Amino acid sequence: MPGALSSAALDQLFRTARTYNEWTDQPVDEHTVHEIYELLKWGPTSANSCPARFVWVRSAEGKARLAGLAMEANRPKILAAPLTVIIGHDLDFPDTMPRLFPARGEMMRQYFRQPGNAEVTAMRNGTLQGAYLMIAARALGLDCGPMSGFDNAGVDRAFFAGTRIVSNFICCLGYGKPGTPWPRNPRLSFEEAGRFA
Amino acid sequence: MPGALSSAALDQLFRTARTYNEWTDQPVDEHTVHEIYELLKWGPTSANSCPARFVWVRSAEGKARLAGLAMEANRPKILAAPLTVIIGHDLDFPDTMPRLFPARGEMMRQYFRQPGNAEVTAMRNGTLQGAYLMIAARALGLDCGPMSGFDNAGVDRAFFAGTRIVSNFICCLGYGKPGTPWPRNPRLSFEEAGRFA
Numbered sequence: 001m002p003g004a005l006s007s008a009a010l011d012q013l014f015r016t017a018r019t020y021n022e023w024t025d026q027p028v029d030e031h032t033v034h035e036i037y038e039l040l041k042w043g044p045t046s047a048n049s050c051p052a053r054f055v056w057v058r059s060a061e062g063k064a065r066l067a068g069l070a071m072e073a074n075r076p077k078i079l080a081a082p083l084t085v086i087i088g089h090d091l092d093f094p095d096t097m098p099r100l101f102p103a104r105g106e107m108m109r110q111y112f113r114q115p116g117n118a119e120v121t122a123m124r125n126g127t128l129q130g131a132y133l134m135i136a137a138r139a140l141g142l143d144c145g146p147m148s149g150f151d152n153a154g155v156d157r158a159f160f161a162g163t164r165i166v167s168n169f170i171c172c173l174g175y176g177k178p179g180t181p182w183p184r185n186p187r188l189s190f191e192e193a194g195r196f197a
Numbered sequence: 198m199p200g201a202l203s204s205a206a207l208d209q210l211f212r213t214a215r216t217y218n219e220w221t222d223q224p225v226d227e228h229t230v231h232e233i234y235e236l237l238k239w240g241p242t243s244a245n246s247c248p249a250r251f252v253w254v255r256s257a258e259g260k261a262r263l264a265g266l267a268m269e270a271n272r273p274k275i276l277a278a279p280l281t282v283i284i285g286h287d288l289d290f291p292d293t294m295p296r297l298f299p300a301r302g303e304m305m306r307q308y309f310r311q312p313g314n315a316e317v318t319a320m321r322n323g324t325l326q327g328a329y330l331m332i333a334a335r336a337l338g339l340d341c342g343p344m345s346g347f348d349n350a351g352v353d354r355a356f357f358a359g360t361r362i363v364s365n366f367i368c369c370l371g372y373g374k375p376g377t378p379w380p381r382n383p384r385l386s387f388e389e390a391g392r393f394a
Binding site: 010168 | 202203206209212230234235236238240241243247249250253254259296321325329331333337338345365379382383385393
């Protein structure tokens with residue numbers, strides 16, 4: 001059985017990883033984006049529902065469009081980043097269940113089609129997949145700049161028109177400029193965030 | 198700048214990691230639970246809001262109580278696992294903002310206190326933290342068995358009474374019994390799950 005990853009790996013994933021807003025000139029190429037997806041796709045979701053959908057915004061036009069729908073403080077971050085991914089989730093994901101969960105696909109399709117079930121399942125599991133995306137990017141040596149300050153309805157119209165995909169959060173991707181993040185904020189202690197039972 | 202983690206590390210985190218329902222006899226000790234938290238706490242959340250709260254259910258009584266509130270198919274999984282963590286999020290998290298985000302804590306507290314803001318922020322960011330928990334556990338050599346099939350309101354009454362913490366999902370933790378998971382289900386291709394823009 002595997003043991004713990006190396007201390008350097010734990011640093012890279014969690015302990016010294018930071019949210020970046022400034023980036024080196026190193027681009028994020030198409031191959032790297034595929035590598036991120038080929039890792040994140042394996043992360044667990046409820047009944048393998050995989051409801052997240054991704055728009056990898058890398059063109060000047062796409063960045064300008066997305067930046068125009070973001071809170072003012074987030075606009076320069078989007079324009080400066082090599083790439084910003086929109087993490088959304090598809091409310092029509094139940095239709096993929098027969099393919100993604102062959103053992104009980106039709107049963108799960110009907111379950112997720114019941115009122116309210118698609119929404120909460122897509123939000124929960126699409127968000128999990130967004131976290132897998134960020135950790136996968138870090139595991140590949142990239143840095144992340146996640147944000148939720150933008151006009152979700154506007155982004156849905158601009159990037160998901162004609163679908164039932166809704167935006168969740170967005171995340172800049174690139175190679176963070178060393179030394180640029182603010183000093184790290186405190187975290188809750190183990191006891192403040194939980195307890196044994 | 199760091200490069201990609203080793204292929205073995207990427208396997209352990211994503212590519213060969215699986216959801217387990219059966220476990221070896223190896224216990225999950227208190228020190229390991231603290232180690233999981235000390236990694237996951239560094240994962241990014243909106244304005245460092247850290248809304249997730251955790252109940253690490255390890256006692257026989259706690260397991261029986263939680264299992265009694267789970268879907269029938271999930272009961273034996275909870276009873277068999279060394280430990281099952283309830284991942285919830287605190288709708289009162291805005292009150293922690295002055296401490297967690299000193300630079301603009303009072304402003305963020307007021308923003309998150311506006312109707313509807315706490316709920317969506319807690320759900321999104323608490324879920325991200327749940328994913329960080331699973332990846333942190335895998336990074337430490339453990340396996341996960343996440344589930345959302347349980348009575349959320351009942352779990353809230355049983356484990357979060359007198360608070361505004363609500364349950365999100367639960368996750369068994371331990372060392373997976375080799376060879377026990379079902380064959381792996383398919384995933385969406387890169388193109389099915391997204392596009393460049």
